Amino acid sequence: MRIHILKQTPDETIDFARLYSAYQKHGAILLRGGTMNLEKFEAIANYFCDRFHHVGGRSAMRQDQGDGFTTGVWAGNMDKLAHTEGSYRPAIHRPDTAFFCCVVPPSASGGETTLFDGAEMLQHLPKDLARRFREQGIIYEMTWQPERWSAEFDVENEVQLREYLARFPEARYSLENGTLHLFYSAPAIFSVDGVDAFANGILNHLPAIDHPAYAHSTIYTKPSNRVSFGDGEPLSSEVYNQLIDVQDKVIYKHQWQKHDVVIINNLRYMHGRTMTSEECERTLLSRFGKTAQRHRADA
Template identity: 25%
Template sequence: MAGESFFHEVVGLLPQQNYHDGVLFPIVLSPNPKIAKAVQLTEAIKTNRAWLDSLLHQSGAVLFRGFHVSSASDFNDVVESSGYEDFSYGVGGAGSRTKVVGRVYTANEAPPDQDIPFHNEMSHAPVFPSKLFFFCEVEPGSGGETCIAPSHVIYEKMKEKHPNFVIEMEEKGLISTRVLGDEYDPSSPIGRSWKETFMTDNKTVAEERAANLGMKLEWVEGGVRVMIGPKPGFKYDELRKRKVWFNGVAGRIKDKLNDDPSKGAMFGDGKPLPDDVSSDCRKILDEECFTLQWRKGDVLLLDNLAVQHARRPLIMPPRRVLASFCK
């Protein structure tokens, strides 16, 4: 069977956005109903890799819905079928995750009643995954949606709203800070301990590994303060020839050791950000995002440079979403 005839593009059933040239965000693909036999997502992806890459390049997000993907093992097969090289979620990652099978991890294990702010995966690190896969193994009862937003649109909207801030951010870069405890904190979205984050219980080794990632450690009671940067608060997307928002300015995570989330980001010279920048950024992200109501079997593919993602609080359990990361 030739090319994209395996797929049927779904239009109009979900509140997709249309940002440029008629390209939808996200692009939604389901099995082609004209094919008599059941369409296997792994086979369809293998046969259509170049075409799917072109869709991802256009939109930044592709949702596969209606395919028979029911387990972590099935999901791992889907990831493998993409041909994308594995990105191991190891040293430096902030989210708490557990490896499930093969290249598959749990999504962030933060308490389900908390939201996870918009972010690009591992934007704080010098090396980050280029593509992300998510899979809904257990459909949420209510809440627990995953929200996605196009990074280039966020950059343009923030430039319109706060032109002076964006200029200063580009000139000075940003410093981000977070506090990691001595032990895992299950109550926080960034609850990994410094031992888990740097994969050692030796402070000297942790400092060396942090330095390799462009991080500086300051030991405090009960843990360590991690300072990252200065780093650019944006990236230039070489493939699409545009600037994209690539930072954690919108994130506000309060936990036991870091009770002032406003200090989570500052200019590269140590100057605080304007008071309204973070709140305005969150408003823009909320206005521009697509909110995915998960269905069992959904597989979501994101370009990590082009798209930020977030999680809304779960209202009615259960919910189980798995993740995989690609170079």
């Protein structure tokens, strides 16, 4: 894939309309050369979007200033595989746009944010596998303790949790002694402007990983996380490894410079990250939103 670059001088005022027009055309853009801070970063996002996604797993990384929807990213040194944000669980406003801003680039090699065009991934999938994903969709399975489901759904108690989940016929669950066992049915393939894309959270919801290319990598897994086809058959290790092979064919590695802003369509493009060769600071801001009504009306 390619990312469209828009260059800016440090003292140049951000042209929001130009930025959004480039995003509409290309779906993945980089703003480079200007100066960026939290206020400017949120102003860009607020021009694009009018509703924002609550990233429950990052509650502790919310910025002290701003409106509370901008968070840092995980500081741990790890690889994260291709995924779209917020696709693994029910959400009132699934984010269609992802924003990233570099505050401190890594001083060591590695630490890139990885991008993947879901349309390219779909083309490389084995045809039988792609057909099954298209026809059946997928089911995410997870088990969460109260602190996790409270953060994920921004609720305070079990009554509020049940009220929230009742909005989603595609979700089924059990709740016992505070432990939530959730199943969420969702598409694996989305159509964006008439282009089908394999764009989902499968590879960020792994119960385990045994791919030889990642034998020496640190990758988040959780045994209670599972993904099944829509008919209930769990994805096998072979299927996971096929998906990893495909993501590695189409991977784009973005090397960060200070003040870079990357914006991608979260319904088509997936993102991840690579480990750094040694421990070092790597500080990024992220934000996820839904396209503003004024832009949807103009589409």
